[in-house]
Amino acid sequence: MAFHKFFLPLILAVLGTNCGECAEFVPVYMWGTNKMSEHVPALHKISEDSFKDTLLEYLKDDPYVLVFAEHTLSPEDFAQHDQNGETAFPKLYELKKQKQHVTYKPYVQNPIGAIKQLDKDVTELSIASLLSTSDVPKKNILIIDLNDAKDDEQRFHMLKRHDSDIVSIYKDILQQHKNVLVIYTAHHTSWVAPEEVTHRKLRSLLQEPAEDKEDTGIIFNKDNVLLYLTSNGEFSSRNDSKKINITKDFEVTVSGSDNYTVSVKHDSDDLEIEIVITFSNSTRYWYINSIATTYNRQKIVLKVSKDYFAPFGFSYHCGGFNLTNERRDISLLLPGFQIQPFVPNATFGDAYNCVGFTSVPIWSGLFVTFILLLIITFGLTMMMDIKTMDRFDDPKGKTITISATE
Known part of the structure:
Protein backbone atom coordinates (compact mmCIF):
# COMPACT_ATOMS: atom_id res chain seq x y z
CA MET A 1 0.00 0.00 0.00
CA THR A 189 4.84 21.01 -37.39
CA SER A 190 5.15 20.71 -41.17
CA TRP A 191 8.94 20.45 -41.31
CA VAL A 192 10.42 17.60 -39.31
CA ALA A 193 14.22 17.42 -38.95
CA PRO A 194 16.34 15.54 -36.41
CA GLU A 195 17.83 17.85 -33.82
CA GLU A 196 20.50 15.54 -32.51
CA VAL A 197 22.56 12.81 -34.05
CA THR A 198 21.79 9.75 -32.00
CA HIS A 199 24.27 7.47 -33.74
CA ARG A 200 27.79 7.73 -35.02
CA LYS A 201 28.35 8.01 -38.74
CA LEU A 202 30.73 5.23 -39.75
CA ARG A 203 32.29 4.34 -43.05
CA SER A 204 30.19 1.36 -44.04
CA LEU A 205 32.13 -1.68 -45.16
CA LEU A 206 29.27 -4.12 -44.84
CA GLN A 207 26.79 -5.26 -47.42
CA GLU A 208 24.09 -2.99 -46.00
CA PRO A 209 23.44 -0.05 -48.41
CA ALA A 210 22.73 3.53 -47.47
CA GLU A 211 19.12 4.37 -46.69
CA ASP A 212 18.65 6.44 -49.85
CA LYS A 213 20.26 3.89 -52.17
CA GLU A 214 18.90 0.61 -53.42
CA ASP A 215 21.14 -2.39 -52.89
CA THR A 216 21.69 -4.13 -56.23
CA GLY A 217 24.31 -6.55 -54.91
CA ILE A 218 24.27 -10.31 -54.59
CA ILE A 219 24.42 -11.95 -51.19
CA PHE A 220 25.05 -15.64 -50.57
CA ASN A 221 24.19 -17.39 -47.35
CA LYS A 222 24.65 -21.08 -46.91
CA ASP A 223 25.98 -23.40 -44.23
CA ASN A 224 27.45 -20.68 -41.99
CA VAL A 225 29.23 -18.98 -44.89
CA LEU A 226 28.34 -15.47 -46.11
CA LEU A 227 29.52 -14.01 -49.42
CA TYR A 228 28.57 -10.68 -50.92
CA LEU A 229 29.29 -8.89 -54.23
CA THR A 230 28.05 -5.42 -55.13
CA SER A 231 27.69 -6.45 -58.78
CA ASN A 232 28.62 -9.22 -61.17
CA GLY A 233 32.27 -10.05 -61.53
CA GLU A 234 34.55 -9.85 -64.55
CA PHE A 235 36.76 -12.62 -65.89
CA SER A 236 39.61 -11.62 -68.19
CA SER A 237 41.87 -13.92 -70.14
CA ARG A 238 44.48 -13.25 -72.76
CA ASN A 239 41.93 -13.80 -75.51
CA ASP A 240 38.81 -12.13 -74.19
CA SER A 241 37.24 -10.28 -71.28
CA LYS A 242 33.72 -11.14 -70.20
CA LYS A 243 31.29 -10.24 -67.47
CA ILE A 244 30.28 -13.22 -65.37
CA ASN A 245 26.79 -13.44 -63.98
CA ILE A 246 27.19 -15.34 -60.72
CA THR A 247 24.02 -17.04 -59.59
CA LYS A 248 22.85 -17.06 -56.02
CA ASP A 249 23.20 -20.83 -55.74
CA PHE A 250 26.62 -21.85 -54.48
CA GLU A 251 28.04 -24.93 -52.84
CA VAL A 252 29.81 -25.29 -49.50
CA THR A 253 31.93 -28.31 -48.69
CA VAL A 254 33.05 -28.89 -45.10
CA SER A 255 36.10 -31.07 -44.49
CA GLY A 256 36.36 -31.67 -40.79
CA SER A 257 35.28 -28.90 -38.43
CA ASP A 258 37.89 -26.32 -39.42
CA ASN A 259 37.98 -26.12 -43.21
CA TYR A 260 35.39 -24.78 -45.64
CA THR A 261 35.42 -24.82 -49.43
CA VAL A 262 33.07 -22.41 -51.20
CA SER A 263 32.22 -23.03 -54.83
CA VAL A 264 30.55 -20.29 -56.89
CA LYS A 265 29.70 -21.18 -60.49
CA HIS A 266 29.02 -19.28 -63.68
CA ASP A 267 27.71 -21.37 -66.53
CA SER A 268 26.84 -20.05 -69.99
CA ASP A 269 27.02 -21.26 -73.55
CA ASP A 270 30.52 -20.01 -74.24
CA LEU A 271 32.02 -19.71 -70.76
CA GLU A 272 32.08 -21.96 -67.73
CA ILE A 273 33.79 -20.63 -64.59
CA GLU A 274 33.93 -22.05 -61.09
CA ILE A 275 35.48 -20.05 -58.24
CA VAL A 276 36.70 -22.18 -55.35
CA ILE A 277 37.68 -20.51 -52.04
CA THR A 278 39.23 -22.57 -49.26
CA PHE A 279 39.27 -21.42 -45.63
CA SER A 280 41.06 -22.57 -42.53
CA ASN A 281 41.04 -21.31 -38.98
CA SER A 282 43.43 -21.05 -36.10
CA THR A 283 42.88 -20.18 -32.48
CA ARG A 284 41.63 -16.65 -33.08
CA TYR A 285 41.66 -15.99 -36.86
CA TRP A 286 40.35 -17.47 -40.07
CA TYR A 287 42.32 -17.34 -43.34
CA ILE A 288 41.71 -17.62 -47.07
CA ASN A 289 44.17 -20.31 -48.06
CA SER A 290 43.59 -20.49 -51.80
CA ILE A 291 41.37 -19.24 -54.58
CA ALA A 292 41.15 -21.07 -57.87
CA THR A 293 39.02 -20.87 -60.98
CA THR A 294 38.04 -23.55 -63.41
CA TYR A 295 38.07 -22.02 -66.89
CA ASN A 296 36.93 -24.28 -69.72
CA ARG A 297 37.58 -27.34 -67.55
CA GLN A 298 41.12 -26.18 -66.71
CA LYS A 299 41.93 -25.34 -63.10
CA ILE A 300 43.78 -22.07 -62.64
CA VAL A 301 45.25 -21.18 -59.25
CA LEU A 302 45.19 -17.47 -58.47
CA LYS A 303 47.71 -15.60 -56.33
CA VAL A 304 46.45 -15.18 -52.79
CA SER A 305 47.96 -12.69 -50.36
CA LYS A 306 48.69 -13.55 -46.76
CA ASP A 307 46.60 -10.54 -45.75
CA TYR A 308 43.31 -12.21 -46.58
CA PHE A 309 42.25 -12.98 -43.00
CA ALA A 310 40.09 -11.66 -40.18
CA PRO A 311 39.42 -12.52 -36.54
CA PHE A 312 36.52 -14.76 -35.66
CA GLY A 313 33.30 -12.81 -35.72
CA PHE A 314 34.69 -10.42 -38.37
CA SER A 315 34.36 -10.43 -42.14
CA TYR A 316 36.89 -9.59 -44.84
CA HIS A 317 36.02 -6.81 -47.30
CA CYS A 318 37.70 -5.40 -50.40
CA GLY A 319 36.07 -2.92 -52.79
CA GLY A 320 38.10 -4.03 -55.82
CA PHE A 321 39.09 -7.64 -55.22
CA ASN A 322 41.29 -8.39 -58.25
CA LEU A 323 43.30 -11.61 -58.50
CA THR A 324 45.65 -12.88 -61.20
CA ASN A 325 47.57 -16.06 -61.87
CA GLU A 326 51.36 -16.39 -61.91
CA ARG A 327 51.69 -15.55 -65.62
CA ARG A 328 49.25 -12.62 -65.27
CA ASP A 329 47.33 -13.67 -68.37
CA ILE A 330 44.14 -14.40 -66.45
CA SER A 331 42.49 -12.12 -63.90
CA LEU A 332 39.34 -12.25 -61.85
CA LEU A 333 37.62 -9.12 -60.53
CA LEU A 334 35.00 -9.41 -57.78
CA PRO A 335 33.61 -5.91 -56.97
CA GLY A 336 32.61 -5.19 -53.39
CA PHE A 337 33.90 -8.57 -52.29
CA GLN A 338 32.99 -9.44 -48.71
CA ILE A 339 33.14 -12.88 -47.18
CA GLN A 340 32.93 -14.48 -43.76
CA PRO A 341 32.98 -18.17 -42.86
CA PHE A 342 32.12 -19.76 -39.52
CA VAL A 343 29.18 -17.34 -39.11
CA PRO A 344 27.06 -18.05 -36.02
CA ASN A 345 24.09 -16.17 -37.50
CA ALA A 346 23.03 -14.82 -40.88
CA THR A 347 24.61 -11.37 -40.53
CA PHE A 348 28.07 -10.05 -41.37
CA GLY A 349 30.35 -9.00 -38.57
CA ASP A 350 32.52 -5.88 -38.61
CA ALA A 351 34.76 -5.83 -41.66
CA TYR A 352 38.51 -6.00 -42.03
CA ASN A 353 39.23 -3.91 -45.10
CA CYS A 354 41.93 -4.66 -47.67
CA VAL A 355 42.96 -0.98 -47.61
CA GLY A 356 44.85 -0.29 -44.41
CA PHE A 357 44.43 2.73 -42.20
CA THR A 358 47.56 4.41 -43.59
CA SER A 359 46.57 4.54 -47.23
CA VAL A 360 48.53 6.21 -50.06
CA PRO A 361 46.86 9.65 -49.57
CA ILE A 362 47.66 9.53 -45.85
CA TRP A 363 51.29 8.64 -46.51
CA SER A 364 51.48 11.43 -49.11
CA GLY A 365 50.15 13.96 -46.61
CA LEU A 366 52.58 12.82 -43.93
CA PHE A 367 55.49 12.97 -46.39
CA VAL A 368 54.67 16.53 -47.49
CA THR A 369 54.19 17.61 -43.86
CA PHE A 370 57.56 16.12 -42.92
CA ILE A 371 59.32 18.00 -45.73
CA LEU A 372 57.61 21.24 -44.69
CA LEU A 373 58.67 20.79 -41.06
CA LEU A 374 62.22 20.05 -42.21
CA ILE A 375 62.37 23.26 -44.27
CA ILE A 376 60.94 25.34 -41.42
CA THR A 377 63.37 23.82 -38.92
CA PHE A 378 66.32 24.50 -41.24
CA GLY A 379 65.20 28.10 -41.79
CA LEU A 380 64.72 28.78 -38.08
CA THR A 381 68.13 27.29 -37.33
CA MET A 382 69.81 29.52 -39.90
CA MET A 383 68.01 32.60 -38.55
CA MET A 384 69.07 31.81 -34.99
CA ASP A 385 72.71 31.48 -36.16
CA ILE A 386 72.86 35.06 -37.51
CA LYS A 387 75.21 37.23 -35.39
CA THR A 388 74.31 40.88 -34.97
CA MET A 389 76.74 43.78 -34.40
CA ASP A 390 77.58 44.52 -30.78
CA ARG A 391 79.96 47.49 -31.34
CA PHE A 392 79.10 50.78 -33.03
CA ASP A 393 81.06 53.94 -34.03
CA ASP A 394 80.84 57.07 -31.93
CA PRO A 395 80.98 60.10 -34.27
CA LYS A 396 82.57 62.21 -31.49
CA GLY A 397 84.97 59.59 -30.31
CA LYS A 398 87.81 57.54 -31.60
CA THR A 399 87.19 55.39 -34.64
CA ILE A 400 86.74 51.72 -33.88
CA THR A 401 89.48 49.61 -35.23
CA ILE A 402 88.71 45.95 -35.87
CA SER A 403 91.63 43.65 -36.39
CA ALA A 404 91.62 40.72 -38.74
CA THR A 405 91.46 38.30 -35.86
CA GLU A 406 88.11 39.71 -34.76
Whole structure:
Protein backbone atom coordinates (compact mmCIF):
# COMPACT_ATOMS: atom_id res chain seq x y z
CA MET A 1 0.00 0.00 0.00
CA ALA A 2 2.83 2.36 0.82
CA PHE A 3 4.43 1.49 -2.53
CA HIS A 4 1.40 2.71 -4.45
CA LYS A 5 1.13 5.91 -2.45
CA PHE A 6 4.77 6.85 -2.95
CA PHE A 7 5.88 5.46 -6.29
CA LEU A 8 2.70 5.74 -8.39
CA PRO A 9 2.66 9.58 -8.42
CA LEU A 10 6.37 9.55 -9.18
CA ILE A 11 5.91 7.21 -12.15
CA LEU A 12 3.03 9.28 -13.50
CA ALA A 13 5.10 12.43 -13.18
CA VAL A 14 7.97 10.87 -15.11
CA LEU A 15 5.62 9.65 -17.85
CA GLY A 16 4.02 13.04 -18.07
CA THR A 17 7.42 14.68 -18.40
CA ASN A 18 8.41 12.34 -21.19
CA CYS A 19 5.19 12.97 -23.08
CA GLY A 20 5.71 16.69 -22.73
CA GLU A 21 9.19 16.36 -24.17
CA CYS A 22 7.80 14.43 -27.12
CA ALA A 23 5.31 17.19 -28.02
CA GLU A 24 5.94 19.15 -31.19
CA PHE A 25 7.07 22.77 -31.31
CA VAL A 26 5.16 25.05 -33.69
CA PRO A 27 5.34 28.80 -34.40
CA VAL A 28 2.97 31.29 -32.78
CA TYR A 29 2.19 34.63 -34.45
CA MET A 30 0.22 36.94 -32.12
CA TRP A 31 -1.08 40.46 -32.39
CA GLY A 32 -3.73 42.54 -30.67
CA THR A 33 -5.22 45.94 -30.11
CA ASN A 34 -3.50 46.46 -26.77
CA LYS A 35 0.25 46.66 -26.34
CA MET A 36 1.74 43.31 -25.46
CA SER A 37 4.87 43.05 -23.38
CA GLU A 38 7.45 41.12 -25.38
CA HIS A 39 8.85 38.30 -23.25
CA VAL A 40 12.24 37.13 -24.45
CA PRO A 41 12.62 33.50 -23.37
CA ALA A 42 15.86 32.32 -21.85
CA LEU A 43 15.71 29.21 -24.02
CA HIS A 44 15.28 28.88 -27.76
CA LYS A 45 12.06 26.94 -27.26
CA ILE A 46 9.11 27.81 -25.08
CA SER A 47 7.42 25.10 -23.06
CA GLU A 48 3.68 24.68 -22.81
CA ASP A 49 3.57 25.94 -19.22
CA SER A 50 5.63 29.03 -20.04
CA PHE A 51 3.35 29.90 -22.93
CA LYS A 52 0.34 29.41 -20.69
CA ASP A 53 1.80 31.90 -18.18
CA THR A 54 2.30 34.38 -21.01
CA LEU A 55 -1.33 34.03 -22.07
CA LEU A 56 -2.53 34.59 -18.52
CA GLU A 57 -0.76 37.95 -18.49
CA TYR A 58 -2.37 38.90 -21.80
CA LEU A 59 -5.81 37.90 -20.47
CA LYS A 60 -5.64 40.36 -17.58
CA ASP A 61 -7.30 42.98 -19.81
CA ASP A 62 -10.05 40.48 -20.69
CA PRO A 63 -9.61 40.50 -24.50
CA TYR A 64 -11.61 38.54 -27.04
CA VAL A 65 -9.22 35.74 -28.03
CA LEU A 66 -9.33 34.63 -31.66
CA VAL A 67 -7.21 31.58 -32.48
CA PHE A 68 -6.49 30.43 -36.04
CA ALA A 69 -5.19 26.86 -36.02
CA GLU A 70 -3.49 25.34 -39.05
CA HIS A 71 -3.14 21.59 -39.25
CA THR A 72 0.63 21.94 -39.86
CA LEU A 73 2.88 25.00 -39.69
CA SER A 74 6.60 25.65 -39.25
CA PRO A 75 8.91 28.68 -39.12
CA GLU A 76 10.08 27.72 -42.63
CA ASP A 77 6.59 28.55 -43.94
CA PHE A 78 7.07 32.17 -42.91
CA ALA A 79 10.43 32.36 -44.70
CA GLN A 80 9.52 30.86 -48.08
CA HIS A 81 8.90 33.02 -51.17
CA ASP A 82 7.39 32.40 -54.58
CA GLN A 83 8.95 33.18 -57.96
CA ASN A 84 7.94 36.84 -57.65
CA GLY A 85 9.63 37.16 -54.26
CA GLU A 86 6.34 37.39 -52.34
CA THR A 87 5.74 35.60 -49.06
CA ALA A 88 2.73 33.47 -48.16
CA PHE A 89 1.64 35.99 -45.48
CA PRO A 90 1.75 39.47 -47.01
CA LYS A 91 -1.27 40.75 -45.04
CA LEU A 92 0.03 39.47 -41.71
CA TYR A 93 3.27 41.34 -42.32
CA GLU A 94 1.29 44.52 -43.06
CA LEU A 95 -0.13 44.44 -39.53
CA LYS A 96 3.17 45.80 -38.22
CA LYS A 97 2.87 48.78 -40.55
CA GLN A 98 -0.68 49.39 -39.28
CA LYS A 99 0.67 49.94 -35.75
CA GLN A 100 -0.64 46.59 -34.56
CA HIS A 101 1.22 45.10 -31.61
CA VAL A 102 2.77 41.94 -33.08
CA THR A 103 4.91 39.27 -31.44
CA TYR A 104 6.33 36.11 -32.98
CA LYS A 105 7.53 32.98 -31.21
CA PRO A 106 9.05 30.40 -33.59
CA TYR A 107 9.03 27.36 -31.29
CA VAL A 108 6.22 26.87 -28.79
CA GLN A 109 5.28 23.53 -27.32
CA ASN A 110 1.61 22.58 -27.86
CA PRO A 111 0.11 26.10 -27.91
CA ILE A 112 -3.40 24.82 -28.68
CA GLY A 113 -3.29 22.65 -25.57
CA ALA A 114 -2.12 25.59 -23.48
CA ILE A 115 -5.02 27.71 -24.76
CA LYS A 116 -7.57 25.02 -23.91
CA GLN A 117 -6.18 24.77 -20.37
CA LEU A 118 -7.11 28.38 -19.64
CA ASP A 119 -10.06 28.98 -17.36
CA LYS A 120 -12.16 30.36 -20.23
CA ASP A 121 -15.04 29.16 -22.38
CA VAL A 122 -13.68 27.80 -25.67
CA THR A 123 -15.62 27.45 -28.93
CA GLU A 124 -14.21 25.59 -31.94
CA LEU A 125 -15.39 26.19 -35.50
CA SER A 126 -14.12 25.37 -38.97
CA ILE A 127 -13.17 28.16 -41.34
CA ALA A 128 -15.84 27.08 -43.80
CA SER A 129 -18.68 27.27 -41.25
CA LEU A 130 -17.50 30.66 -40.01
CA LEU A 131 -17.33 32.16 -43.50
CA SER A 132 -20.80 30.84 -44.36
CA THR A 133 -22.47 32.65 -41.46
CA SER A 134 -22.26 36.16 -40.06
CA ASP A 135 -22.91 35.09 -36.48
CA VAL A 136 -19.74 35.03 -34.44
CA PRO A 137 -19.79 33.21 -31.07
CA LYS A 138 -19.45 35.57 -28.15
CA LYS A 139 -17.44 33.19 -26.00
CA ASN A 140 -14.12 34.33 -24.59
CA ILE A 141 -11.98 32.14 -26.84
CA LEU A 142 -12.82 31.17 -30.43
CA ILE A 143 -10.62 28.56 -32.15
CA ILE A 144 -11.00 28.46 -35.95
CA ASP A 145 -9.76 25.30 -37.65
CA LEU A 146 -8.01 26.09 -40.97
CA ASN A 147 -7.78 22.49 -42.15
CA ASP A 148 -9.50 23.04 -45.53
CA ALA A 149 -6.79 22.16 -48.05
CA LYS A 150 -8.01 21.38 -51.55
CA ASP A 151 -6.84 18.41 -53.57
CA ASP A 152 -5.31 20.43 -56.42
CA GLU A 153 -4.04 23.33 -54.31
CA GLN A 154 -0.39 23.90 -53.52
CA ARG A 155 0.58 24.53 -49.91
CA PHE A 156 1.96 27.99 -50.66
CA HIS A 157 -1.34 29.06 -52.24
CA MET A 158 -3.30 27.58 -49.35
CA LEU A 159 -1.30 29.58 -46.81
CA LYS A 160 -1.77 32.71 -48.87
CA ARG A 161 -5.53 32.14 -48.96
CA HIS A 162 -5.57 31.62 -45.21
CA ASP A 163 -3.59 34.84 -44.78
CA SER A 164 -6.36 36.76 -46.54
CA ASP A 165 -9.14 35.03 -44.58
CA ILE A 166 -7.41 35.63 -41.23
CA VAL A 167 -7.06 39.38 -41.75
CA SER A 168 -10.61 39.64 -43.09
CA ILE A 169 -12.11 37.84 -40.08
CA TYR A 170 -9.95 39.89 -37.73
CA LYS A 171 -11.29 43.14 -39.15
CA ASP A 172 -14.88 41.89 -38.78
CA ILE A 173 -14.26 40.89 -35.15
CA LEU A 174 -12.62 44.24 -34.52
CA GLN A 175 -15.90 46.00 -35.34
CA GLN A 176 -17.64 44.05 -32.57
CA HIS A 177 -14.93 44.05 -29.88
CA LYS A 178 -12.54 46.81 -28.98
CA ASN A 179 -10.03 44.58 -27.26
CA VAL A 180 -8.99 41.61 -29.43
CA LEU A 181 -6.07 39.18 -29.15
CA VAL A 182 -5.35 37.05 -32.25
CA ILE A 183 -3.16 33.93 -32.25
CA TYR A 184 -2.08 32.17 -35.44
CA THR A 185 -0.53 28.76 -34.79
CA ALA A 186 -0.92 25.05 -35.63
CA HIS A 187 -1.46 21.61 -34.16
CA HIS A 188 1.62 19.99 -35.72
CA THR A 189 4.84 21.01 -37.39
CA SER A 190 5.15 20.71 -41.17
CA TRP A 191 8.94 20.45 -41.31
CA VAL A 192 10.42 17.60 -39.31
CA ALA A 193 14.22 17.42 -38.95
CA PRO A 194 16.34 15.54 -36.41
CA GLU A 195 17.83 17.85 -33.82
CA GLU A 196 20.50 15.54 -32.51
CA VAL A 197 22.56 12.81 -34.05
CA THR A 198 21.79 9.75 -32.00
CA HIS A 199 24.27 7.47 -33.74
CA ARG A 200 27.79 7.73 -35.02
CA LYS A 201 28.35 8.01 -38.74
CA LEU A 202 30.73 5.23 -39.75
CA ARG A 203 32.29 4.34 -43.05
CA SER A 204 30.19 1.36 -44.04
CA LEU A 205 32.13 -1.68 -45.16
CA LEU A 206 29.27 -4.12 -44.84
CA GLN A 207 26.79 -5.26 -47.42
CA GLU A 208 24.09 -2.99 -46.00
CA PRO A 209 23.44 -0.05 -48.41
CA ALA A 210 22.73 3.53 -47.47
CA GLU A 211 19.12 4.37 -46.69
CA ASP A 212 18.65 6.44 -49.85
CA LYS A 213 20.26 3.89 -52.17
CA GLU A 214 18.90 0.61 -53.42
CA ASP A 215 21.14 -2.39 -52.89
CA THR A 216 21.69 -4.13 -56.23
CA GLY A 217 24.31 -6.55 -54.91
CA ILE A 218 24.27 -10.31 -54.59
CA ILE A 219 24.42 -11.95 -51.19
CA PHE A 220 25.05 -15.64 -50.57
CA ASN A 221 24.19 -17.39 -47.35
CA LYS A 222 24.65 -21.08 -46.91
CA ASP A 223 25.98 -23.40 -44.23
CA ASN A 224 27.45 -20.68 -41.99
CA VAL A 225 29.23 -18.98 -44.89
CA LEU A 226 28.34 -15.47 -46.11
CA LEU A 227 29.52 -14.01 -49.42
CA TYR A 228 28.57 -10.68 -50.92
CA LEU A 229 29.29 -8.89 -54.23
CA THR A 230 28.05 -5.42 -55.13
CA SER A 231 27.69 -6.45 -58.78
CA ASN A 232 28.62 -9.22 -61.17
CA GLY A 233 32.27 -10.05 -61.53
CA GLU A 234 34.55 -9.85 -64.55
CA PHE A 235 36.76 -12.62 -65.89
CA SER A 236 39.61 -11.62 -68.19
CA SER A 237 41.87 -13.92 -70.14
CA ARG A 238 44.48 -13.25 -72.76
CA ASN A 239 41.93 -13.80 -75.51
CA ASP A 240 38.81 -12.13 -74.19
CA SER A 241 37.24 -10.28 -71.28
CA LYS A 242 33.72 -11.14 -70.20
CA LYS A 243 31.29 -10.24 -67.47
CA ILE A 244 30.28 -13.22 -65.37
CA ASN A 245 26.79 -13.44 -63.98
CA ILE A 246 27.19 -15.34 -60.72
CA THR A 247 24.02 -17.04 -59.59
CA LYS A 248 22.85 -17.06 -56.02
CA ASP A 249 23.20 -20.83 -55.74
CA PHE A 250 26.62 -21.85 -54.48
CA GLU A 251 28.04 -24.93 -52.84
CA VAL A 252 29.81 -25.29 -49.50
CA THR A 253 31.93 -28.31 -48.69
CA VAL A 254 33.05 -28.89 -45.10
CA SER A 255 36.10 -31.07 -44.49
CA GLY A 256 36.36 -31.67 -40.79
CA SER A 257 35.28 -28.90 -38.43
CA ASP A 258 37.89 -26.32 -39.42
CA ASN A 259 37.98 -26.12 -43.21
CA TYR A 260 35.39 -24.78 -45.64
CA THR A 261 35.42 -24.82 -49.43
CA VAL A 262 33.07 -22.41 -51.20
CA SER A 263 32.22 -23.03 -54.83
CA VAL A 264 30.55 -20.29 -56.89
CA LYS A 265 29.70 -21.18 -60.49
CA HIS A 266 29.02 -19.28 -63.68
CA ASP A 267 27.71 -21.37 -66.53
CA SER A 268 26.84 -20.05 -69.99
CA ASP A 269 27.02 -21.26 -73.55
CA ASP A 270 30.52 -20.01 -74.24
CA LEU A 271 32.02 -19.71 -70.76
CA GLU A 272 32.08 -21.96 -67.73
CA ILE A 273 33.79 -20.63 -64.59
CA GLU A 274 33.93 -22.05 -61.09
CA ILE A 275 35.48 -20.05 -58.24
CA VAL A 276 36.70 -22.18 -55.35
CA ILE A 277 37.68 -20.51 -52.04
CA THR A 278 39.23 -22.57 -49.26
CA PHE A 279 39.27 -21.42 -45.63
CA SER A 280 41.06 -22.57 -42.53
CA ASN A 281 41.04 -21.31 -38.98
CA SER A 282 43.43 -21.05 -36.10
CA THR A 283 42.88 -20.18 -32.48
CA ARG A 284 41.63 -16.65 -33.08
CA TYR A 285 41.66 -15.99 -36.86
CA TRP A 286 40.35 -17.47 -40.07
CA TYR A 287 42.32 -17.34 -43.34
CA ILE A 288 41.71 -17.62 -47.07
CA ASN A 289 44.17 -20.31 -48.06
CA SER A 290 43.59 -20.49 -51.80
CA ILE A 291 41.37 -19.24 -54.58
CA ALA A 292 41.15 -21.07 -57.87
CA THR A 293 39.02 -20.87 -60.98
CA THR A 294 38.04 -23.55 -63.41
CA TYR A 295 38.07 -22.02 -66.89
CA ASN A 296 36.93 -24.28 -69.72
CA ARG A 297 37.58 -27.34 -67.55
CA GLN A 298 41.12 -26.18 -66.71
CA LYS A 299 41.93 -25.34 -63.10
CA ILE A 300 43.78 -22.07 -62.64
CA VAL A 301 45.25 -21.18 -59.25
CA LEU A 302 45.19 -17.47 -58.47
CA LYS A 303 47.71 -15.60 -56.33
CA VAL A 304 46.45 -15.18 -52.79
CA SER A 305 47.96 -12.69 -50.36
CA LYS A 306 48.69 -13.55 -46.76
CA ASP A 307 46.60 -10.54 -45.75
CA TYR A 308 43.31 -12.21 -46.58
CA PHE A 309 42.25 -12.98 -43.00
CA ALA A 310 40.09 -11.66 -40.18
CA PRO A 311 39.42 -12.52 -36.54
CA PHE A 312 36.52 -14.76 -35.66
CA GLY A 313 33.30 -12.81 -35.72
CA PHE A 314 34.69 -10.42 -38.37
CA SER A 315 34.36 -10.43 -42.14
CA TYR A 316 36.89 -9.59 -44.84
CA HIS A 317 36.02 -6.81 -47.30
CA CYS A 318 37.70 -5.40 -50.40
CA GLY A 319 36.07 -2.92 -52.79
CA GLY A 320 38.10 -4.03 -55.82
CA PHE A 321 39.09 -7.64 -55.22
CA ASN A 322 41.29 -8.39 -58.25
CA LEU A 323 43.30 -11.61 -58.50
CA THR A 324 45.65 -12.88 -61.20
CA ASN A 325 47.57 -16.06 -61.87
CA GLU A 326 51.36 -16.39 -61.91
CA ARG A 327 51.69 -15.55 -65.62
CA ARG A 328 49.25 -12.62 -65.27
CA ASP A 329 47.33 -13.67 -68.37
CA ILE A 330 44.14 -14.40 -66.45
CA SER A 331 42.49 -12.12 -63.90
CA LEU A 332 39.34 -12.25 -61.85
CA LEU A 333 37.62 -9.12 -60.53
CA LEU A 334 35.00 -9.41 -57.78
CA PRO A 335 33.61 -5.91 -56.97
CA GLY A 336 32.61 -5.19 -53.39
CA PHE A 337 33.90 -8.57 -52.29
CA GLN A 338 32.99 -9.44 -48.71
CA ILE A 339 33.14 -12.88 -47.18
CA GLN A 340 32.93 -14.48 -43.76
CA PRO A 341 32.98 -18.17 -42.86
CA PHE A 342 32.12 -19.76 -39.52
CA VAL A 343 29.18 -17.34 -39.11
CA PRO A 344 27.06 -18.05 -36.02
CA ASN A 345 24.09 -16.17 -37.50
CA ALA A 346 23.03 -14.82 -40.88
CA THR A 347 24.61 -11.37 -40.53
CA PHE A 348 28.07 -10.05 -41.37
CA GLY A 349 30.35 -9.00 -38.57
CA ASP A 350 32.52 -5.88 -38.61
CA ALA A 351 34.76 -5.83 -41.66
CA TYR A 352 38.51 -6.00 -42.03
CA ASN A 353 39.23 -3.91 -45.10
CA CYS A 354 41.93 -4.66 -47.67
CA VAL A 355 42.96 -0.98 -47.61
CA GLY A 356 44.85 -0.29 -44.41
CA PHE A 357 44.43 2.73 -42.20
CA THR A 358 47.56 4.41 -43.59
CA SER A 359 46.57 4.54 -47.23
CA VAL A 360 48.53 6.21 -50.06
CA PRO A 361 46.86 9.65 -49.57
CA ILE A 362 47.66 9.53 -45.85
CA TRP A 363 51.29 8.64 -46.51
CA SER A 364 51.48 11.43 -49.11
CA GLY A 365 50.15 13.96 -46.61
CA LEU A 366 52.58 12.82 -43.93
CA PHE A 367 55.49 12.97 -46.39
CA VAL A 368 54.67 16.53 -47.49
CA THR A 369 54.19 17.61 -43.86
CA PHE A 370 57.56 16.12 -42.92
CA ILE A 371 59.32 18.00 -45.73
CA LEU A 372 57.61 21.24 -44.69
CA LEU A 373 58.67 20.79 -41.06
CA LEU A 374 62.22 20.05 -42.21
CA ILE A 375 62.37 23.26 -44.27
CA ILE A 376 60.94 25.34 -41.42
CA THR A 377 63.37 23.82 -38.92
CA PHE A 378 66.32 24.50 -41.24
CA GLY A 379 65.20 28.10 -41.79
CA LEU A 380 64.72 28.78 -38.08
CA THR A 381 68.13 27.29 -37.33
CA MET A 382 69.81 29.52 -39.90
CA MET A 383 68.01 32.60 -38.55
CA MET A 384 69.07 31.81 -34.99
CA ASP A 385 72.71 31.48 -36.16
CA ILE A 386 72.86 35.06 -37.51
CA LYS A 387 75.21 37.23 -35.39
CA THR A 388 74.31 40.88 -34.97
CA MET A 389 76.74 43.78 -34.40
CA ASP A 390 77.58 44.52 -30.78
CA ARG A 391 79.96 47.49 -31.34
CA PHE A 392 79.10 50.78 -33.03
CA ASP A 393 81.06 53.94 -34.03
CA ASP A 394 80.84 57.07 -31.93
CA PRO A 395 80.98 60.10 -34.27
CA LYS A 396 82.57 62.21 -31.49
CA GLY A 397 84.97 59.59 -30.31
CA LYS A 398 87.81 57.54 -31.60
CA THR A 399 87.19 55.39 -34.64
CA ILE A 400 86.74 51.72 -33.88
CA THR A 401 89.48 49.61 -35.23
CA ILE A 402 88.71 45.95 -35.87
CA SER A 403 91.63 43.65 -36.39
CA ALA A 404 91.62 40.72 -38.74
CA THR A 405 91.46 38.30 -35.86
CA GLU A 406 88.11 39.71 -34.76
